[in-house]
Amino acid sequence: MPLALTRYIFWQTAGPFVVATFVLSGIIWLTQALKMLDVLISQGQTIATFFQLSLLALPTAINTVLPIALFVALIYALNKLIADSELVVMYSAGVSRWTIAVPVMTLTAITVVIVILLNLWLMPAGMRELRTRLFEIRGDVATSLIREGAFTNPVEGLTVYVRGRASDGGVRGILVHDGRNPQEPVTYMAETGEMVRTPDGPRLVMYNGNIERVTRRATKTESPVTLLYFDKYTYDLSQYSSNEPVTTWEVRERYLGELFDPASNDLYGQNFKARLRAEGHDRLVAALYPVMFAFIALAALLPAPFNRRGYTMRIGIAAIAAVVARVVGFGLINVAASQPMFIGLIYLLPLAVCAVSIVLIAGMRFDQLWRRFLALVDRLPLIGARG
Numbered sequence: 001m002p003l004a005l006t007r008y009i010f011w012q013t014a015g016p017f018v019v020a021t022f023v024l025s026g027i028i029w030l031t032q033a034l035k036m037l038d039v040l041i042s043q044g045q046t047i048a049t050f051f052q053l054s055l056l057a058l059p060t061a062i063n064t065v066l067p068i069a070l071f072v073a074l075i076y077a078l079n080k081l082i083a084d085s086e087l088v089v090m091y092s093a094g095v096s097r098w099t100i101a102v103p104v105m106t107l108t109a110i111t112v113v114i115v116i117l118l119n120l121w122l123m124p125a126g127m128r129e130l131r132t133r134l135f136e137i138r139g140d141v142a143t144s145l146i147r148e149g150a151f152t153n154p155v156e157g158l159t160v161y162v163r164g165r166a167s168d169g170g171v172r173g174i175l176v177h178d179g180r181n182p183q184e185p186v187t188y189m190a191e192t193g194e195m196v197r198t199p200d201g202p203r204l205v206m207y208n209g210n211i212e213r214v215t216r217r218a219t220k221t222e223s224p225v226t227l228l229y230f231d232k233y234t235y236d237l238s239q240y241s242s243n244e245p246v247t248t249w250e251v252r253e254r255y256l257g258e259l260f261d262p263a264s265n266d267l268y269g270q271n272f273k274a275r276l277r278a279e280g281h282d283r284l285v286a287a288l289y290p291v292m293f294a295f296i297a298l299a300a301l302l303p304a305p306f307n308r309r310g311y312t313m314r315i316g317i318a319a320i321a322a323v324v325a326r327v328v329g330f331g332l333i334n335v336a337a338s339q340p341m342f343i344g345l346i347y348l349l350p351l352a353v354c355a356v357s358i359v360l361i362a363g364m365r366f367d368q369l370w371r372r373f374l375a376l377v378d379r380l381p382l383i384g385a386r387g
Helices: 001-043 047-056 059-083 085-092 097-139 141-145 256-260 267-271 275-283 288-301 312-339 339-363 366-386
Strands: 158-165 169-179 186-198 201-214 225-236
Touching: 001 097, 001 339, 047 059, 047 097, 059 085, 059 097, 059 288, 059 312, 097 158, 097 275, 097 288, 097 339, 169 201, 186 225, 256 275, 267 275, 275 312, 275 339, 288 312, 288 339, 312 339
Parallel strands: none
Antiparallel strands: 158 169, 169 186, 186 201, 201 225
């Protein structure tokens, strides 16, 4: 086949593939990002932090939609080539179905490489960084304290109010009420202040204020209220921040080696070896599903005879076959997590669908394929007897 024709078919399929990937990834990315929005707002984070964290979840979204986007793009492109009679002209010029499939499989091969990169490196790396950042944000009570014009209660018994923020990053009108000890509540008030991060943790430095300490156990001769004025006072916020690192990674946050061979001191990995192993096989078999979807699309439309009423039925059957095969694949992963004997079926399913699709592309009708399959089944006892 001329190189120009190969390039033409490739770009006819690659264009819809890019669009479908962008749209579907955007939808899934948006649903994941909205889950983080409440956490970021409640912790007083900026919109820049929101986009940074949501981008870390993007590899997972792309990994999910790539095979689907490839299937949708191939169905659309092949149907368009048929509707415009371009495939008819190619067949009339002596171009075979397999030569038409070459640029399609080239795009599929590119997709497989991307899926492997996402599953083995980018997705677990992004999920790890996302979890670490969210853990730090949830533990960073110091940042959540400074919310302009609002009373915040980062921990039980502590109330913080800030009237406003200054253009230089400082704050004005500070009120900190520490009532964790009901017998001796303390109230800090200051005109201005600033948040300072030190190696020992965050500090709230307050200027021109006072400290009011109430002693409820004071005797009759003692004043229950002590008032102290200051020019500068540093309030330690590190006691409200959690600096413990994330040490246990969940399934989606592990690299392939950690799934098949967890460390001996990894309690989670040692307790859920079967589940981790099933996830590892799922990462590997994910590279076969773009190939399976591509063959289903080719088998649905390449052998299709000319039909003025379109190919809705064939497209519908192909879509149902793709969905059923993928759902069964997910089911096999869940079963293999508890029954390792089913691990082989994880790989056999997409390979079997590819084999059936190849036979259909070659020109054999489904009823002929079914009769040959039944004939082979009938011959199995004879083959065993000869053995």
